[in-house]
Amino acid sequence: MRNLLHLAYVIYKGNGFANFAGDSGKRQKRLSKIGSVILLCFLVAYMATIMSVSAMGLFDLLSPAGLEGLLLGLYLSMGVLLAFLFGILYVISIFYYSSDVEKILPLPLRADDIIGAKLLVTALYEYIYLVIMLAPALIVYGIRSSAGMLYYLYAVLILIFLPLIPLSFASVLVMLVMRFTPFARNKDRFNIVSGLLAMALALGFVFGIQSMATFSDQDLISLLGSGAGKIAGMTASVFPGTSFAASALAEPFGWQAAGQVGLVILIALAALAVTMQLSRLLYFKGVIGLNASASSRRRLSEKEMAAVRTGGSAFWSYVLKDIRILVRTPIFFMNNVLMNFLWPIFILIPLLSNEENDSLSLAVRTLQQTVFTPEGSGAAIALAIAFAAGCFISGTNGIAESALSREGKLMYIMKILPMSYTRQIWAKLAVGILMSLVGTLILVVLFMIFLQPPFWFDLLLLAALPGAALLPNLAGLIFELYWPKLNWDNEQKAVKQNMNVLYGILLSMLLAAVVIVPIVAWQIPLVPAAALIILLPLLLSSVLIALIRHIGPRQIQAMDV
């Protein structure tokens, strides 16, 4: 047991949850830690508010019909479903693709200790977000239904034991896939495919929430009775225990409720025992021999040799090298590249999901009559909002904000290449700007298709693009030059646990606000506003370019790697 707990601690630390600190001095590390705590608090508060408000709305909607018990079934089913889906991703990464696997396997540890420790860490990750997702709804239900202490005691027990059931299902499913599917044994390919699937699920989830928001009360009640109710029913039948948990919480009195909670605990323990037993048979055979890339071991084709013969510019070769690494590294692809293309869709989801009814054409007509006119300040504000959205996409892709961090310990290569640091910085910046331009261009094209602004407005949007792509990338790069996170052992830490990405987003938002606030506050007319939106970012960008030119080479030279 001691071994198991020690190992779980090591695995947990190795995964570096919430470790956002850069490599620089103690003070910077402390600041980064404070920053990461603030960020986490913000995210937790944000999610908890959303879940509480939605639970309150649903409770008020269902209670007049005496159906408030449905809320518990719905939320618990949703939690179990999420625990299962996230469980799959966590088990893949913690059991199979974590960098600790190769170090732990040769140690003289019992199989049970390794598997138990990994299950414990996976469960811990699951608890963290399940508590954030479910606890607010359960508390809302408890308060609104004036539940007693027994309800809260059962809720805590259910929160502890219920997620273990879907987690066990996810573990067994993944272990079976990894044991018997050759495709899954290519780490990079599997990571990208499973990441894309997760994104598709998230996108489906957002679309679903969006379309539920447009339902009337009656629609929602009938949906709960049919669609969502069916999903909840299905979830309850696939993952036994969910319906017992919901019933016990709906009427937490007497022996029946106690028996139901006891059954949930019993099922969870049984599921864990079966998982442990199966993992002895499946885990080691599945984890040994995983590889990150397949090899063909073939001679280069004539075409490939011809490509080598064509000499290219050093600058574009550098850019191409960075793009290749960005696209081929699963973590970078999911966080930096894919998000760049998904944000425009997320931003325009309200328009896309309302397409079926007449509200879109009504909105387009209203916009064309009131906003897209050269008179008044409506067009200026619309342009300013589009610019801010562009800045947001450029800032959140985190490419410039992790330009040096992504190099990690290989950053020393920047220092041996016969290419000036300034040119290397511009090459890295070019990657961020190119990606941002593509992301913002998608947004503009979607904007043009769905809102059908007049041609002159299209031209203004296109003219605002360069500033929206340049400014956030330049701002983000400055943080990288001062606090790159180079000392990492898995790529996740370079982009997902890097405070520079957050700082970059905040600074680019601030800079976007500098442009937008005067336009909205003083209702600046279109022509001067357009000039401000197009030219001010370029002016600010040229200041940042001069700054980077000045500090960039000096900072890189000073980095001891």
Added chain:
Amino acid sequence: MISLKQVSKSYNGKVKAVDKVDLNVLNGEIFGFLGPNGAGKTTTIKMIAGILTPDEGEILVNGHNIVTEQLTAKRSFGFVPDDPNVFPRLKAIEYLRFISDIYQVPADERTGRITGLAERFGLTNALADRIQSYSHGMRQKLMIIGALLHNPDVWILDEPMTGLDPRSSFILKEMMREHANAGKTVFFSTHVLDVAERVCDRVAIIDRGRILYCGTIEGMREHFRSDSSLESMFLELVGEAEGEEAQA
């Protein structure tokens, strides 16, 4: 040629990794850089390659100051790092093309050099694969090919034999000798004293950031007045230094 004059480097202003080192590596020689773990070898090599900036002193590579004439100096050497895990997600051929573009290897010479070196190191059938799929030794060979692709005058190799199979190790030693015989410079660090004894024209032994000996192996034998192997002289030298430090 490589020249270090009174070069020092400390980390965090406390630990002096390299202390007032003077070295002259001449054209036409293979120079071995030896020392125990943590002696300051890699720090010195990183300073020569421009990865670290010296706190004091001056480093010239092929007559160019690595701090003030960075680009010219960097063009004149090829560097093999001690860790060959570079750009794992690039294909080997993409890596070599990148290096060719950065070092501006003439278009008409690229194919010949790449195929020639790949043939020599037995990587011809693996150039289309991602570096990720390579073994440690194969990665090491690729690093060597990449370092030699622009035909540099000065070779700086940090533990180049690590992970190489005997055939590739032999080929590399042969190439080092050819390069030195052509009047150019090879500077390499190694832990394998047998290799140093057989290959090097001169060696330097560094310990705790200081050069304990610099010269030919014959000269070292005269210094110790013995017929001992380089290994026993090395151990004696490093042991003496440790003893002196303990007394002080």
